[in-house]
Amino acid sequence: MGFIVAMSRQIIFSIWVCVLLGACTFNSVPVIAQNDAVTAASLLQGGGLPLAVQHQRTPPSVQESEASDPAETQAQEEQAAEVAEEPPLLPFCPENVFDLAGQVAIQICQQIRSDPLPTRLKVRGQSLRSLKALVPFYAQRGYQPAWLDSRGQPSPLAEQLLAALDRAGEEGLSKADYSPVQLRALLVDLPADARMLSEYDLIFTDTFLTYGSHLLSGRFLPGKVDPDWTIKPRSRDLGEVLEGALVSGRVVDALLDLAPKNPGYTQLRGLLQQYRQIEKEGGWRTIARGSTLRRGSKGARVQALRARLRASGDLEEEGTTFDKAVTAAVRRFQKRHGLRVNGIVNVSTRKALNMPVAERIRQIELNLERWRWLPDGFGSRYILVNIPNFKMNVFEDGKPVFESKVVVGRKDRQTPTLNADMEYLVLSPKWYVPRSIAVKDKLPKLKRNPHALSRQGIKIYNSAGKQINPSSVNWKSVNAKNFKYYLRQDSGPRNALGGVKFMFPNPHSIYLHDTPSKRLFRRSQRTFSSGCVRVSRPLELAEYLLKDNRRWNRRKIKAAFKARKQQVVHLQEGLPVYLLYWTVWIDSDGVANFRKDIYKRDKPLLRAMRKIHRSGV
Structure with a gap:
């Protein structure tokens, strides 16, 4: 009897996997997982973002009928709709378990195995953002907790996840978006209560999957903030990545491995740290309005110009006048900002010099996102x-x-x-x-x-x-x-x-x-x-x-x-x-x-970033 039950569960689980992937057909009609109805817009409204594995995924359309009879066609469409609306079958919740880890698994199952499957789920008032990866991740491991040891205590891997989040800023991401303070608070006084432990586990898994998705292919669907972007982002099965990290015990490395490997991205990360250091030291001076500055000019505005050029590394020499070294530094600055290279500080060059370092940092962060x-x-x-x-x-x-x-x-x-x-x-x-x-x-x-x-x-x-x-x-x-x-x-x-x-x-x-x-x-x-x-x-x-x-x-x-x-x-x-x-x-x-944002494409991306920060995700 136990063998039959086990086999039945295995068969149901296999059906569920192919249904979730949209690969099963019954009577030539694809079965569409109800989760696929979750759009980027609905996820954004719920405080969450789509995962990389979802970016290019669209539900298969119902096959067109070859029947010529309109009534028959309508009947087939209605039948297809009924099949498509059925939720995918998940493995049954564990039974007859008495240890704490097993009780936690039951609680996890009861929260994510609903009919229909949840398109939104709040845990301790926090909306989970990675349901489409989180649900199959737990289903494939029999709903067993990922971040608890055999005694029901937080695994050391949880600290690794927090350590990884501390480095989010190095990637041009904001660690505040992943609620590290709240996560650490969960570790301080976690009671031996199966329900609360399940919530802890779900939140940590959701955080890993969300941060991993952001590292892999960005925080936003490119087309939502840049309609002209048509290049497909990278994708990975983040559930598999997490499972591998848990087995190897290398959570930090697993997450870092998701970031772009292109040297252009790595170099831009270094520039971000350089400009954040400039900001930490007080930024750079601005040049007041006035007449055009050129070789031979003197005065307070030239002093400010020299200080500004030194701050960004365009000038090394000390001095008090607009000399040959300053002319070369201005030309260098103009060239790397796409300005007319003439060594003269006119209105356009002064405006570029006066852009606050905080705005340059945001600009770097936006382009790191594009790399992803x-x-x-x-x-x-x-x-x-x-x-x-x-x-x-x-x-x-x-x-x-x-x-x-x-x-x-x-x-x-x-x-x-x-x-x-x-x-x-x-x-x-x-x-x-x-x-x-x-x-x-x-x-x-x-x-x-x-x-x-x-x-x-x-x-x-x-x-x-x-x-x-x-x-x-x-x-x-x-x-x-x-x-x-x-x-x-x-x-x-x-x-x-x-x-x-x-x-x-x-x-x-x-x-x-x-x-x-x-x-x-x-x-x-x-x-x-x-x-x-x-x-x-x-x-x-x-x-x-x-x-x-x-x-x-x-x-x-x-x-x-x-x-x-x-x-x-x-x-x-x-x-x-x-x-x-x-x-x-x-x-x-x-x-x-x-370079100047000639098409104003930075602005919608910046607005989207600020929206996330304000939401207190």
């Missing part, structure tokens, strides 16, 4: 465009081997963050004008002069694909709703894409390309495109990409740029392209760089 949204490695060779820096680099084995200035999207037509593989080049490309650009930019010109686009070599085609005479259309009656024309610009020197476009297929139809508007690369802030990325050195980039293709050399590529005949050249292997948005980073020379 990225994969651990970008590959041995890849292209990286940092949008706020207006630069593109090719990296090989972590080192930059090619650099080019770029023009990115206007503030109302922003270049999105994305990752895709470059597959081919189009030499001497035609430009098929996107409908949005045709309506917003070209139609107003046609209304003023039907032949305005002809001067740019742009031809107009009707919906049947036949070229038309621009004068044959009453453009004043055409609007965004009834615009049914196609615009194409042939290859040539006036073509908006120049001599080449570099293609990495993606949902946004974004690509890199040449441009006839070379003068724009002289600007320090280059937000002029409609979303695609214009490259200042397209010939050199094409030559680099085709260097292993014997059919191509610089002379042939240059000739193909001017051939006025479109030609597609496939790369021998795909090259990862990353369009990223960093307002703080450490460059290959170890220099800290800050």
Whole structure:
């Protein structure tokens, strides 16, 4: 009899696991775990955040029926809905146990094994934030407590968790978000009461899973605070990570192992500690308003300038005047802040110098969060465009081997963050004008002069694909709703894409390309495109990409740029392209760089961080 009961429980548990993962089907209808209905929004409202393992997880949709009878289709849909609404089966609670640990397991089970499964659970007034990982974690271990020894006393591993939380600030996270004071209070006077011990265990497990999720892939779903972010974050089974930490007795190491391994993240962590030390020492001085400061200037404002530059490490020499050393220090500061490098302290340079160190710290923390949204490695060779820096680099084995200035999207037509593989080049490309650009930019010109686009070599085609005479259309009656024309610009020197476009297929139809508007690369802030990325050195980039293709050399590529005949050249292997948005980073020379938040993407992320801090999670 005992064997039959055990086997029954094992079968039920196996069914529960596959149901929870959305992998089971009954009568060809996927069973959807009710937990999957928990959205990021509902978790945020409940004071919690989704775990990394949930980021990319979406419930499978009910398969479409092939039945042609509407009544039969409706009946199948109703049946599917009934099956989908059934909660997943969890293992039964322990029975006939008399030791304290067993009694605690029963209490844990009774709190998380409900019908339906809980989508929110408060323990001692605190909302658990990791239910979707916490429930299967306990179910797979038969609801046995994780943070108690055999006598029902707190395990030494609990102290390790608290020690790990003490280091949260080093990662740009706030340890206050994980309630360490309340956790330590639980350890001080924990009575031998099964219910209270179960609550203690649930809270510590929830804290590990939540902090682990934040280290692994950030505190926020990227798309919730940055709608243009399309790169998938890292994911791990955090329940497995916790189980491994409990077995090995290495809780701190298990958590640290979840943080990004990329050197860029590690370097930014170091910069954060440096700037926090500056803040601890009182920050830096501000430069009062006044006339432009330049070499030869003297007075109190120059003294303040020297002190400010010393605080950030841009100036080492002592002195009292705006001398050669100060000029070099100002130029250094301007370069690493993306300002015009002239060695003169004008209004824009003074504003950058006067930004409080606390704001720079927040900026560093925001960009550490963005790092947690990225994969651990970008590959041995890849292209990286940092949008706020207006630069593109090719990296090989972590080192930059090619650099080019770029023009990115206007503030109302922003270049999105994305990752895709470059597959081919189009030499001497035609430009098929996107409908949005045709309506917003070209139609107003046609209304003023039907032949305005002809001067740019742009031809107009009707919906049947036949070229038309621009004068044959009453453009004043055409609007965004009834615009049914196609615009194409042939290859040539006036073509908006120049001599080449570099293609990495993606949902946004974004690509890199040449441009006839070379003068724009002289600007320090280059937000002029409609979303695609214009490259200042397209010939050199094409030559680099085709260097292993014997059919191509610089002379042939240059000739193909001017051939006025479109030609597609496939790369021998795909090259990862990353369009990223960093307002703080450490460059290959170890220099800290800050950039203006050109698209105002830091602000929603900062608001979300402050919301968490205020909630007293």
